[in-house]
Amino acid sequence: MSDVQSKNNLLKDKSLQIVKRREFGVFLALVLISAFFSFMSGSFLTYRNFINILRQTAELGIMTVGMTMLITSQEFDLSVGSMYALGPVVAGTMVLELGLNIWIAAFLTILIGAVLGMLNGTITLKFGIPSFITTLGTMMLFRGTILMISDGWPVSGLPDSNFYGIFGGRFSFEIFEGRFINIPMQAVWFIIVVILGYIILQKSKFGYKIYATGGNREAAELSGINTVKVKMICFIMTSVTAVFAGFTSLSYLGSVSPTQGQGMELQVIAASVIGGTALFGGSGSIVGAFLGAAIMGVVRNGLSLMGTGAYVQQALIGLIIVSAVIVNVQYSKNE
Amino acid sequence: MKRFSILTLTLILFLTMSFVGLNSTEVAAQEDLEFTLLAHSSAIAFWRPVQQGMEDAAEQLGVSVNFTGPAQMDHGQQVAMIENQISAGVDGIGTTITDPSAYNNIVQEALDEGIPVVAFNADAEGNPRMAYIGQAPDTAGAAMGERIAELVGEGGSIVFLNEDPGHTDLEARTRGAQEVLDEYNISYESIDTTTDLSTAVSTIMDYYSGNPDIDGWFGVSATATEAAGLAVEQLDLAGEVYAGGFDLTPTTLEAIQDGYAQFTMDQHPYLQGYYTVHALYLYHKYAIDPVDIDTGGGIVDQSNVNDVIDLSADGYR
Structure with a gap:
């Protein structure tokens, strides 16, 4: 093993250690926040509400998985909120205007999402433009395109298909006579995406390359990692998760509005950072991403159960994001 | 470091507690009924008279009411908020319905749980809500x-x-x-x-x-x-x-x-808040099903603007 490689391995081990400790910190925060809401509202700590939180967090959580990998590779994507609307608007329009089957339309739209992710990657990596600026531009470009395609009108009234049941319906089974357990499919997909993300980032060789690229790009290149390719794949995965999250929303609501997901990009980045992803790359975890998204979901849900107004909710969520980032940065300094 | 994190968290929780009372307009509840009204784009000035009407009705009837909704129109978020109100077990829900189909399932879910739902301000054809209170x-x-x-x-x-x-x-x-x-x-x-x-x-x-x-x-x-x-x-x-x-x-x-x-x-937004609370209340009190109410289409111009300008500033018109 060359020096560089062993150094990279050492770096990975060290960053995994840090990650573990951070995950525990985030978990602790989640427990404390949940304890607070259980105390404030009798309906918080119920099975039903637990399922509600999972469902309500699914879209944000699915997108956070992609974003966490991208930030770990030291890039950003602000266009995910637009992609989240673009997916279902484009697929729905294909169904309504071209008469395509939704499965085919969804498959084509995933490909379009991958191409647009590649566009983000190409502009950023080939022209050396910071991804923050690239995706700020494409965010508006995509949003405008969706408004043009849909004429500002929600896409709804799609013909029935099992697609919607699979991505946005309820999965129900009988535990014993007459008693059913209902699990929203959005929650099921959320868990599936988290597991896939965990395998890719934390268990696969490619995941190791992401950490190496984000941690020290020069060292990574010296040890033979094609960092451009790594980042490009991360851009694509981020776009695809956003399109997919859009499909689950379309399936659940039966409708998609072209303005959906505005401001979502910042919530996704916030969830990722709350989950312990370092803003400057090289460190992040999917378990953390899951917990970060869960904190965002729990806060929204808990405040809503307590009957808090929308303005207060917004302010408090902002407060929590800032506090979480302070904790994150303090940790980074200490290491 | 640990002490620092715990301190931050405690601070947040404390602030949450102190914020909570701010926006929920809970009136001494004699009837022990609690309703929630949800509006799309809730962060605009338009809703002031709606809230005023809602609060006045709540005070007259002795029920408690909350006003909430996503700051910007976001069907997914508004549906999630309704979902939360259902699991919180409120006694009635008023909501704006701004999409042809996104609110159909969640409204049906509330009705299945025995929670009356009235649409106010905005409505969609085919939605199972019990009535619509607003302008045509x-x-x-x-x-x-x-x-x-x-x-x-x-x-x-x-x-x-x-x-x-x-x-x-x-x-x-x-x-x-x-x-x-x-x-x-x-x-x-x-x-x-x-x-x-x-x-x-x-x-x-x-x-x-x-x-x-x-x-x-x-x-x-x-x-x-x-x-x-x-x-x-x-x-x-x-x-x-x-x-x-x-x-x-x-x-x-x-x-x-x-x-x-x-x-x-x-469109008399005051009435939209006022009548919605009344409709939900009467449903519980006397089993009267909510009925559609057209809150009208008057016109304000130079001839009558002086009559309403002060009332508007006070949040009634």
């Missing part, structure tokens, strides 16, 4: 169209200002007006102003520089209408370009008073 958007739009035709005359050209593209009721108002304008051979376009007032004003000003021959611009909801009057003022076009639209916010009423705007359509 197409007839209000048609009334607006007549007023526009009176102002600009045959063959003019105008632009509609829409702050929530895709909002079904706003589109219905626009269509109602357009049908009338077609009869008078008046041409029209529609532009997106966003719910941000200053963006809206600049958008109109830009539109004017590209289309200096335009005869008038008209908002189809509150913020866009405020912007319509402000743009005429900024461009110093009083008497040359007509402006008007929907809803009675103080900004719009001042514009009418000062002659920058000519009229605004009144």
Whole structure:
């Protein structure tokens, strides 16, 4: 093993250690926040509400998985909120205007999402433009395109298909006579995406390359990692998760509005950072991403159960994001 | 470090506690009933009279009410909020319905749980809600169209200002007006102003520089209408370009008073909050099913603006 490689391995081990400790910190925060809401509202700590939180967090959580990998590779994507609307608007329009089957339309739209992710990657990596600026531009470009395609009108009234049941319906089974357990499919997909993300980032060789690229790009290149390719794949995965999250929303609501997901990009980045992803790359975890998204979901849900107004909710969520980032940065300094 | 994190968390929780009482208008509950009203784009001035009506009704009836909703129109978030209200076990839900189908399942879910649901302010055909309390958007739009035709005359050209593209009721108002304008051979376009007032004003000003021959611009909801009057003022076009639209916010009423705007359509938002609480209450108290109430389509112009301007500032009109 060359020096560089062993150094990279050492770096990975060290960053995994840090990650573990951070995950525990985030978990602790989640427990404390949940304890607070259980105390404030009798309906918080119920099975039903637990399922509600999972469902309500699914879209944000699915997108956070992609974003966490991208930030770990030291890039950003602000266009995910637009992609989240673009997916279902484009697929729905294909169904309504071209008469395509939704499965085919969804498959084509995933490909379009991958191409647009590649566009983000190409502009950023080939022209050396910071991804923050690239995706700020494409965010508006995509949003405008969706408004043009849909004429500002929600896409709804799609013909029935099992697609919607699979991505946005309820999965129900009988535990014993007459008693059913209902699990929203959005929650099921959320868990599936988290597991896939965990395998890719934390268990696969490619995941190791992401950490190496984000941690020290020069060292990574010296040890033979094609960092451009790594980042490009991360851009694509981020776009695809956003399109997919859009499909689950379309399936659940039966409708998609072209303005959906505005401001979502910042919530996704916030969830990722709350989950312990370092803003400057090289460190992040999917378990953390899951917990970060869960904190965002729990806060929204808990405040809503307590009957808090929308303005207060917004302010408090902002407060929590800032506090979480302070904790994150303090940790980074200490290491 | 650990101590620091715990300190931060404690601080947040403490702040949460102190914030909680701020926005929920809980009135001493004699009847022990709790209702929640949810509005789309809840961060705009339009909802003040709705909240006022809601609070007045709650106080008279001795029930508690909450007012909430996503700050910007977001069906997914609003549906999640309704879902939370169902699991919190509130006694009744009032909500705006701004999408043709997104609210169908969640409203049915609430009804299945025995929670009455009334739509206020905005409604969609085919939604299972028990009743709709608000203005009929197409007839209000048609009334607006007549007023526009009176102002600009045959063959003019105008632009509609829409702050929530895709909002079904706003589109219905626009269509109602357009049908009338077609009869008078008046041409029209529609532009997106966003719910941000200053963006809206600049958008109109830009539109004017590209289309200096335009005869008038008209908002189809509150913020866009405020912007319509402000743009005429900024461009110093009083008497040359007509402006008007929907809803009675103080900004719009001042514009009418000062002659920058000519009229605004009144949908009585106070009644939308007031009657919704009453409908939910009567359902529980006397098993009276909620019924549709048209909150009307009055017009405020120079002739009656002085009667309502103070009431609007106080949040009643």
